[in-house]
Amino acid sequence: MANSLMTTYAPLPITFTKGEGVFLWDNNGKRYLDAVAGVAVCSLGHAHPAVAEAIAEQANTLIHTSNLYQIEHQVELGDKLCALSGLDKVFFSNSGAEANEAAIKLARLYGKQQGIERPNIIVTRGSFHGRTLATLSATGNRKVQAGFSPLVDGFVRVNYNDIEAIKSVAKSNSDVVAILVEPVQGEGGVIVPDTDYLKQLRDICDANDWLLMLDEIQTGIGRTGQWFAFQHSDIKPDVMTLAKALGNGVPIGACLASGKAASIFTPGTHGSTFGGNPLATRAALTVLKTIQQDNIIANTKTMGEYFLAEFSTKLSAIDHVKEIRGVGLMIGIELTHDCGELVAKASEQGLLINVTAANTIRLLPPLLINKEQADEVINIVSDLVISSTA
């Protein structure tokens, strides 16, 4: 159907008009179980009462002022994110790409402080960091970059999960100032690196005085069964970016920094009109408090293990299932063939799933999903996978 929207998306012909918990309803009254959650955004499900109430109350009190003034909830949210992560300072943006823009700018300033005129950042193949010019240049996917040259300079690309490749860059390139990497690649196909990958990255960064910058936009805020995915390892990044689940649907992003990286931005070096406004920060603060109060991260761990165990029982003997993998409620089922058509087939059965990297079913359900709802997802997805053909 032609309409006035630019054709940057090819949406399914479904219009949702209502949500509650893990469920959505379309304009014909059909119910769907949402195992995409707005692509890892609505971790507390749809129309969460505490979040909805906080947004309504804040909207009735004060939506926006400006970063020209102190913003009550922004300070409280920043303090809470620092306490949860162990990092020291926060800059608030409105999206993931913007959070990564902040990280890239911060790394460049850090390089300049060290007398490096053309600072380079190491990034990985298969990564996704956003759609702005700098973040699509950092992204390791040619399709995202196609048509947008000249790209932003200053990124050096290596294979994901390849420590030797980074060591070899360290030997040959004295302009490197940082590594920017996802702890688990999301859009790239739910790629889980070796358990000691982050620790090794930390060591290389320490040895070379580089910043370790983790893009936790998809993995952060509980998605992997820890507040932040780096907490599965015994390390701390210098910079971490967040967005997606932070506002449960209210747009907000954050770039956190610690130690030497925390004091790089000074008044005038970066900014945003909307970033960290009273409405977004109040919503995000309520999200964090609710996750804590309702023990959502423990549920994520338990349910994530349940999903993996059930899929493994039902699907690991199927010839065309290449791998079942994931951490927490970030789950990928890679087939030996492309399977994009499963998205529409699942939706016919009232289930929303995602397919990424062409051949990988990706499940990112709300973190408060229960066992009965998980069983509904597992049964439909397993049947679809078993009957799927190349």
Ligand SMILES: Cc1ncc(COP(=O)(O)O)c(C=O)c1O
């Ligand atoms: C790891 C990662 N980084 C960055 C982004 C970009 O976030 P946004 O779409 O909010 O700009 C995404 C979005 O999918 C992402 O998954």
